[in-house]
Amino acid sequence: MENKTILITGAGSGFREGTAIGLAQSGYQVIAGVQISPQVTSLRNKAKELGLEGNLRVEKLDILDHFDVEYALTWDIDILFSNAGKGEAGPVFEIPIELVRSNFETNVFAPLDLAQKFIAKWINEKRGGKVVFTSSMGGLFTPPGFGIYVATKHALEAIAEAMLDELKKYNIKIQTINPGAYLTGYNETMSDNAFRWLDDSKNFTKRDEMKATFASLLDKPEGRLDPKEMIDAMIKIVPSDTGKFRNVVPKFVEDMIKEHQIKAWDVEI
Template sequence: MSKTIFITGAGSGLGKGKAIGLAKQGHRVIAPVEIASQVTSLRESAKAEGVELEVFKMDITNPRDLLQMLEYDFDIFVANAAINEGGPLGEVPMANFRKLFDVNVFATLETAQIAAKKFVEKRKGKIIFLSSMAGIMATPYVGPYTATKHAIEAIATTMQKELVEFGVQVATINPGAFATGFNDRSAEAKWKWYDENVHFTKKDSMAEGDKALEQQYDPADMIAKMVEIIPLDSHKFRTAFPSETEQQMKEEEAKRWEMEI
C-alpha cells in the first residue's frame, strides 16, 4: 500500500537516496532540504530519475521553517537531517559540540514532537530516527557525533515506550560507514581548528583514525535497505545494516559489561 512519507534532510546522501528510492516504489514523498540551492538540485535529480518529490527548504533549526510541517499530513516521519564533525572530546571547541547537538538532537526532537502530535491525534503513524552505528559504538575522534547519536538512541527508546499506547510506532535505522561523503567531511572538519602546537591530542593518532574511511560501503545497498524497511507496517525496533555492522554493535555493547579501567 502506498504511504505518504516525510523525510528531513533529503538534499544529499542517504536522505536523497531514500527519498528518490521510495518515490520509485510509488510512495508520496515529502522531501524538505536544508538550504535553498538543494531545492533545485533535488528536483532535477528526481526528474532525471522519473519521479516526483515535494521539495522545499526546511532548515530544522529554523522555527519559521518548521511551521511548514504543520501543513502536511503523512503516515511516516523519518528524522534524517543531521550534521557530522569529528575531533577529540577532550579538546573539541564547545561551540562546535553545541552546534551538533542543536541539529542532531534538539532540532531533531522538535521535528519528532510535531510528527508525534499529528500521529497521536490520528492514533496511527510511525517515527523513524536515522541513528548510526555510532549510536551504540564509540570510536576515537568521532566522539562529538557519537554523543549525539547516543542521545538519539535514548530518545527513540523512550518515545517508543511513551507513544505505543497511542498507536504510534517508533524505530531507529543504524547505518554503518557508507561512502556518501558525510563521514569524510566530518574527518576533515577537525583539522580546521586543531593545532599540534596547542592541543595535547596526537596528530598521528587522529590521522591513523581517519584511515578507517578507506573502508566504506556502497550507499546503494543502504538505500535499498531503507526503502525496504521504512514503509513496512511491522519490523524490528532497530535496523542495523550491513550485517557486519550489526555484529560489531552487539559485540561492542557486550564488551562494555566486562571492560575494566
C-alpha cells in the same frame, strides 16, 4: 502503505536523497526536505528527469529554521523519516564546547522538536503515525575521534527507545536505522571538520595523530561500504508497518557491535 505520505528530512544528499528517489519510484508519496535552496533545485530537476514529479515533492526544510518547521507542520504526512544532521569530530577532551552544543542542537534537539510536533498533531487528529530516526552504528558504540558525533546518536537511541513504549497506546510506531560506514562522503567530511580547529601549537592532540586515527577507521573496506545496500534497506524499512525497532546494516556490523557490547562488561581502566 503506498498511499502513505513520507516526509524525509536532510534529503539533499547521500542516503536520504537516494531513499527519497527510491521510495518515490516504489509508488510512495514523498516530501523530500532539504536544507538549502540549491538542493531544492537540484533534486527537483532529478525528479523531473526521472518522471517522478507526481510523487516526489521537494521542499526547503532546515530543521533549525522555525519558519521552515512551522510550514512543514502544515503538510499532511503519515511517516517522518528524520535524517537531518551533521558531524563534529576530534578528541572529546579538547573539542570546543560550542561545536558540541551545535552538534547536539542539529542532531538531537531539533529532530526531537520536529518529532514532538508531528506526534502531537497525529494524537490530536486521533490517527496513527510513524517516526524513523537515522541513528548510526556509532549510536551503539564509541570509536576514538568521533565521540561527540556518536554521543548525539547515543542520545537519539535513548529518545527513540523511550518513545517506543510511550507511544504504543496512540498507535504511533518508532524505529531507528543504524548505518555502517558507507562511502557517501559524510564520514570523510566529518573527519575533516576536526582540522578547522586542531592546532599543533595549542592542542595536546596533534593533527598527524588525528589523521592516523581517522585512517585506521575509514581507510579499509569495511569503512568504505557501497551505499546502495543501505539505500535499499531504507526503502524497505521506512514504509513498513512491522519490523525490528533497531535496524543495523549490514549484518556483519550488527554482529561486531553485539560482540563489542558483551566485551564492554570486562573493560578495565
